Amino acid sequence: MTFPRSVDEALNDLAAAGPDAIPVAGATWVMRSPLRHEVMAPVYVALSGIEGFQRIDVTDEAVSIGPLATHDALAQKLPPNPDLKALKRASARSANPGVRRIATIGGNICTAAFAASDFAPALLSLDAQIEVRDKAGLEWLPVLAFLESRKSRELPWLVTRIIVPRTVRLSAHERLPMRKAGDYPCAIASVSIAVDDRGRIHDARIGVGAVEAAPRRWQNLEQALEGQPVDPALTETAARDLIADFTGRDAVDAPGWYRTSVLPVLLRRAFETIRTDYETRAS
Amino acid sequence: MNAVTDLASVVMDLPRRDAQDKLTGRTRYTIDNIGADMLHAVQVRSDVASARILEIDCSKALAMKGVRAIVTHADAPGLHGIGVADHPLFASDLIRYHGEPIAAIAADTLEIAHAAARAVLVRTELLPAVLTMAEALDEHAPLIHPDWQRYELLKEGAPRAGNVAWEAHVTRGDTDAAFARPDVTVVDDCFRVGRQSHVPFEPRCAIASYEDGRFHIQCSTQVPWTVRNVTAKVLGAAASRVRVTVPAVGGGFGLKFDCTIEPVAALLARKTGKTVSLCNSREEEFLSCLCRENAEVRIRSAVTPDGEIVGREATVLMDCGAYGGEQIFLSTMTAHTLGGNYRLGAVKLNSRAVYTNTPPNGAFRACNGVYNTFFLERHTDNICAAIGMDPMEFRKQNVLGDGDIGATGQVFQGDVLRPMLERMEAISAGAERRDPADGRLYGRATTVGTWFVFVGPSAATINLNADGSATLVTSGVEIGSGTMVQSLPQIVAGILGIHPADVIVKTADTDASGRDLGVGGGRTTVSIGSASKMAAEKIREQILEIASEMLQTPPSGLALRGGRVEIAGRPGSGMTIAAVVQRAEELFGPMSGTGNFTAPGVPSLPGCAAGHFIDAIDIPIFTVHDCEVAVDPDTGHVDVLSYRVVQDVGVAINPRAIRSQIQGGVTQGLGYALHENITIDEHGSMEQSGFEHYLLPLAQDVLPVEIVLHEGAPSIGPLGAKGAGEIPILNVGATIACAVARATGRPVAELPLTPPRVLEMIQGHAKALDFAHISPVWHANLARR
Amino acid sequence: MTIELTINGEVRTVTADPRTALLDVLRDSCRLTGAKAVCREGFCGACTVLVDGEAVPSCLRPIGMLDGRSIVTIEGLAHFETPNPVQQAFIDHDVVQCGMCFPGMVMTLTAFLETNPAPSRGEVKAALSGNICRCTGYERIVDAVLSIQDMRKVSGR
Ligand SMILES: Cc1cc2nc3c(=O)[nH]c(=O)nc-3n(C[C@H](O)[C@H](O)[C@H](O)COP(=O)(O)OP(=O)(O)OC[C@H]3O[C@@H](n4cnc5c(N)ncnc54)[C@H](O)[C@@H]3O)c2cc1C
Ligand code: FES
Numbered sequence A: 001m002t003f004p005r006s007v008d009e010a011l012n013d014l015a016a017a018g019p020d021a022i023p024v025a026g027a028t029w030v031m032r033s034p035l036r037h038e039v040m041a042p043v044y045v046a047l048s049g050i051e052g053f054q055r056i057d058v059t060d061e062a063v064s065i066g067p068l069a070t071h072d073a074l075a076q077k078l079p080p081n082p083d084l085k086a087l088k089r090a091s092a093r094s095a096n097p098g099v100r101r102i103a104t105i106g107g108n109i110c111t112a113a114f115a116a117s118d119f120a121p122a123l124l125s126l127d128a129q130i131e132v133r134d135k136a137g138l139e140w141l142p143v144l145a146f147l148e149s150r151k152s153r154e155l156p157w158l159v160t161r162i163i164v165p166r167t168v169r170l171s172a173h174e175r176l177p178m179r180k181a182g183d184y185p186c187a188i189a190s191v192s193i194a195v196d197d198r199g200r201i202h203d204a205r206i207g208v209g210a211v212e213a214a215p216r217r218w219q220n221l222e223q224a225l226e227g228q229p230v231d232p233a234l235t236e237t238a239a240r241d242l243i244a245d246f247t248g249r250d251a252v253d254a255p256g257w258y259r260t261s262v263l264p265v266l267l268r269r270a271f272e273t274i275r276t277d278y279e280t281r282a283s
Numbered sequence B: 001m002n003a004v005t006d007l008a009s010v011v012m013d014l015p016r017r018d019a020q021d022k023l024t025g026r027t028r029y030t031i032d033n034i035g036a037d038m039l040h041a042v043q044v045r046s047d048v049a050s051a052r053i054l055e056i057d058c059s060k061a062l063a064m065k066g067v068r069a070i071v072t073h074a075d076a077p078g079l080h081g082i083g084v085a086d087h088p089l090f091a092s093d094l095i096r097y098h099g100e101p102i103a104a105i106a107a108d109t110l111e112i113a114h115a116a117a118r119a120v121l122v123r124t125e126l127l128p129a130v131l132t133m134a135e136a137l138d139e140h141a142p143l144i145h146p147d148w149q150r151y152e153l154l155k156e157g158a159p160r161a162g163n164v165a166w167e168a169h170v171t172r173g174d175t176d177a178a179f180a181r182p183d184v185t186v187v188d189d190c191f192r193v194g195r196q197s198h199v200p201f202e203p204r205c206a207i208a209s210y211e212d213g214r215f216h217i218q219c220s221t222q223v224p225w226t227v228r229n230v231t232a233k234v235l236g237a238a239a240s241r242v243r244v245t246v247p248a249v250g251g252g253f254g255l256k257f258d259c260t261i262e263p264v265a266a267l268l269a270r271k272t273g274k275t276v277s278l279c280n281s282r283e284e285e286f287l288s289c290l291c292r293e294n295a296e297v298r299i300r301s302a303v304t305p306d307g308e309i310v311g312r313e314a315t316v317l318m319d320c321g322a323y324g325g326e327q328i329f330l331s332t333m334t335a336h337t338l339g340g341n342y343r344l345g346a347v348k349l350n351s352r353a354v355y356t357n358t359p360p361n362g363a364f365r366a367c368n369g370v371y372n373t374f375f376l377e378r379h380t381d382n383i384c385a386a387i388g389m390d391p392m393e394f395r396k397q398n399v400l401g402d403g404d405i406g407a408t409g410q411v412f413q414g415d416v417l418r419p420m421l422e423r424m425e426a427i428s429a430g431a432e433r434r435d436p437a438d439g440r441l442y443g444r445a446t447t448v449g450t451w452f453v454f455v456g457p458s459a460a461t462i463n464l465n466a467d468g469s470a471t472l473v474t475s476g477v478e479i480g481s482g483t484m485v486q487s488l489p490q491i492v493a494g495i496l497g498i499h500p501a502d503v504i505v506k507t508a509d510t511d512a513s514g515r516d517l518g519v520g521g522g523r524t525t526v527s528i529g530s531a532s533k534m535a536a537e538k539i540r541e542q543i544l545e546i547a548s549e550m551l552q553t554p555p556s557g558l559a560l561r562g563g564r565v566e567i568a569g570r571p572g573s574g575m576t577i578a579a580v581v582q583r584a585e586e587l588f589g590p591m592s593g594t595g596n597f598t599a600p601g602v603p604s605l606p607g608c609a610a611g612h613f614i615d616a617i618d619i620p621i622f623t624v625h626d627c628e629v630a631v632d633p634d635t636g637h638v639d640v641l642s643y644r645v646v647q648d649v650g651v652a653i654n655p656r657a658i659r660s661q662i663q664g665g666v667t668q669g670l671g672y673a674l675h676e677n678i679t680i681d682e683h684g685s686m687e688q689s690g691f692e693h694y695l696l697p698l699a700q701d702v703l704p705v706e707i708v709l710h711e712g713a714p715s716i717g718p719l720g721a722k723g724a725g726e727i728p729i730l731n732v733g734a735t736i737a738c739a740v741a742r743a744t745g746r747p748v749a750e751l752p753l754t755p756p757r758v759l760e761m762i763q764g765h766a767k768a769l770d771f772a773h774i775s776p777v778w779h780a781n782l783a784r785r
Numbered sequence C: 001m002t003i004e005l006t007i008n009g010e011v012r013t014v015t016a017d018p019r020t021a022l023l024d025v026l027r028d029s030c031r032l033t034g035a036k037a038v039c040r041e042g043f044c045g046a047c048t049v050l051v052d053g054e055a056v057p058s059c060l061r062p063i064g065m066l067d068g069r070s071i072v073t074i075e076g077l078a079h080f081e082t083p084n085p086v087q088q089a090f091i092d093h094d095v096v097q098c099g100m101c102f103p104g105m106v107m108t109l110t111a112f113l114e115t116n117p118a119p120s121r122g123e124v125k126a127a128l129s130g131n132i133c134r135c136t137g138y139e140r141i142v143d144a145v146l147s148i149q150d151m152r153k154v155s156g157r
């Protein structure tokens, strides 16, 4: 185990140990590798000593999040503004309190094998930018591009920062566990929209998680909602009309058809939250 | 002797004596006693469901540094079982399920043992696997036990054939005539349930040593005597050479009512001469869990327009997995559960325990009673719908009452269920309807249930100490339910007139106490309690006799109270019990008493029951459950809005502890009803191997259960008590299912009611069950010998 | 690797593979067996200890990352003869059954009440969503927590 103090040191440590080494953030995923019947990586490069990695900076323009910010820290530090609601809720509702105190946002979005991430759809809907460092230098990637690059990018690399831009928008995050809380959701919908003067949806961004193996945006629905009123029922109908866009993932926790069946319901619920916030803002 | 003991001196909300240590992390369960100073064992398990073993090569593993011994079938050739000895400790020529132990390794560390396990080479020839009961019953199905006819029978008289490990039949009256009556409505249903995993927080584990030519096994079990006997049987040793001791047990729920890994540890201890620990990992604990079995039923009833059940026929299939185990015994309980609750005209029941190439199942709190009650109560609601009768009225009219006969012809005593139903009706009528009126579908249901106390042999010894305290020695185990620290000392203390804190309760040690069937089946308070009561009463008599002479007062004029023998009506008079003990020592020595108990045996109608271990139930227990639910039509989530229980307890010795059992049991039932689900994949392995996929109820999933303890029903238990810990789970699946059926207007036929299953049902996509492998002709389902 | 950390107020040096879970160090090396290994995947909470005052699952904490940290386990929370108010409430309400989950429950709730001394029923339940109990059905645990009058006694450790 190494304890680099900087990103460069970390990349060096990772490069030096080659495939034997992995970066470790909250360790809540890597410590479970024996349960997944995976071999534990011989070398852990602990990122916790890297300056600024825990930091969360909130301004009117953007939220800058260090990759080691825990779910809990985010849930507490993020302001309650509607534009950030999706992220705040993803932070506060995923996993359980003990895990939220140690699991990090960076570890969450870097785990390519994890289909039910709450952060991935939330960040998709918020159009976040991911700062990635590797030996070639620094690169800013839109979330989707980052998520898609995870398995193919040449090692070593690190997520070093996450930027969530802020504008006047409304957002929401809806997840559906099988119990009331505590398990991985079987479907997740994150939504962020702008609303024009006439009360019409503009530039909707919808992130969908857990339904398929990888999270993604639902562009057809985003387009269908352009210019529409903020109407939960109408959104649900539109989502049902377009549901063929998804092929639900069959897994032990839920069959694929169920995930696609409930996804429109989650969109309705997300828009119920958004409508409430919209009405509050209007009055 | 009841009269001499004032019930008021026994009944109390005695708090648990073990709480402080449990809360401060000081209690050492078996798992906490595993340490570096012993060898660590792991089992090599099969990764296929069905195969012939061609060769087991341990040489590489044995050569590894730190590996101390490897054992296989050759070291333990004996077969054990319930009813039929069909189960080897390790697979010999055939592998019959995914995860079956093939060998076990003891090594200096767990890591070495695991590495050695990977180095054991098992060469196999794959055989076709029979993964479902439908496949197993196919006439061309391969035999899972080709040698079934040669197995030693431990109990005679049951039909068996091929993949049918056991059958229990009830035949009373002429059902053909009943179904042929022109005035009856015939209601025909199929139902199905999945497996439930116990998930005790302490997994099964054992620490064994071989001392002075005898085995000593410390283990996390509910049945020290079963561990002793099975270990002896499979190791070919005399039972007297096995000693079993049991510290606090971290949950059992029936899983630890069987002997599983203990003989393996013992075998390795003898082979190495060292202390050996063997502990299931959580994954192993799941994958080898002796679950509440999956089951299927076809049931039909002939009912008159005014709601009389004149005929009933049912065939239940119980999946025993690869070995018969508890399912063989439990086939008996269909008669008393599916055949229970209601007065029946003619009745025919067939309960078939079926072999499959899947992990063996076992006993889980109220066992098959839970799903038989689900089957019966849903069927009852379907009957009510078919004849247009109110379900509450139907139940009040038909529940068994005083003098009514049950399925096997046993005569029931006392009106219990009907007054309990009336109590529930009154409570529910007085409570506000909790329909959230938010677009979700609202439903409410009331169901009834019958369970029993598993009585049978127990022994107790009490030593009265010089300081006036008493030491109670039994084979009871404290698994969490509190009987060992609450009702037993309360009973003994009440009889001896001392405080329960002055009753020392010895933890189980088969070298110190007499034989016992174990802790389960709600039997501790009743069986061990009765033996303890008898032992205490013998001591009481001795005390009174000696004191009578010392105080020159006839025993009838004396009372035992507050650690003293007093002259009745004169508090503070007389002498301390300690003084009596001192006198006794002068006269004849230290005072002790022994007690024993066994099932008294209640008659059934001769010729009615075949293949049964219990033809009639000695102590029936009844319960009435009621719940309200809201079903989300969009997602299929079921929200339980209220839950009420009226439970027959005979006499509540520790009412608070009983309420705790009810809250906990109902919660496990909610898990069973709604989201606990074990499924078998195409390789024959369970798909849920941890907490990520096996969904236990969390704090947010439960609600406070409203509880009424119904006292006064007849019971042969000590002071009129009954077991209270098993039955709380009995009706939960049934009640939720009936409420969901009413909320959705859909015929709920399967548990658990996971959101996908409920949504499928609401959307009308759920296929009606109609089992091709259970013939509608009842006789056609009987094993042909 | 050698790690120096404080366990229940005592400075200790542990030599172990840094990837070893804190839970295993506590149970196997320190023989502090109060924290239980039940799921080893962050769901059950039976292994909960305080790391620098925060209640976290010790099964998911590699020991190598804890150099210089302060750990409090159930054994170090209070002397067993003077239980803390959470433990006392559980004794008074007779809520314990098999007991395996309780060390973790006590750790979680003690830390929780320090930050939220007057919680609602719903908040207590939400705080327990990572502490599973197979025996009790939770409600009486929640009743006991809500009965605790003097929260200062909890934080006055
Ligand atoms: C009980 C439980 C319940 C959970 N429930 C949910 C849930 O409901 N919703 C949800 O979204 N998640 C849930 N999670 C998942 C949890 O969020 C992840 O385990 C966690 O986010 C991983 O974060 P970590 O910091 O612990 O990562 P680690 O385990 O430290 O790392 C995870 C992976 O990411 C890599 N990595 C970490 N940081 C970086 C970095 N900066 N750059 C490059 N690679 C990196 C590591 O090498 C490793 O491969 C749950 C987890 C548990 C244990
Ligand atoms: S053992 Fe750590 S959370 Fe379950």
Ligand code: FES
Pocket: B201, B250, B251, B480, C096, C097, C098, C099, C100, C101, C102, C132, C133, C134, C135, C136
């Ligand atoms: S008391 Fe047994 S797990 Fe909670």
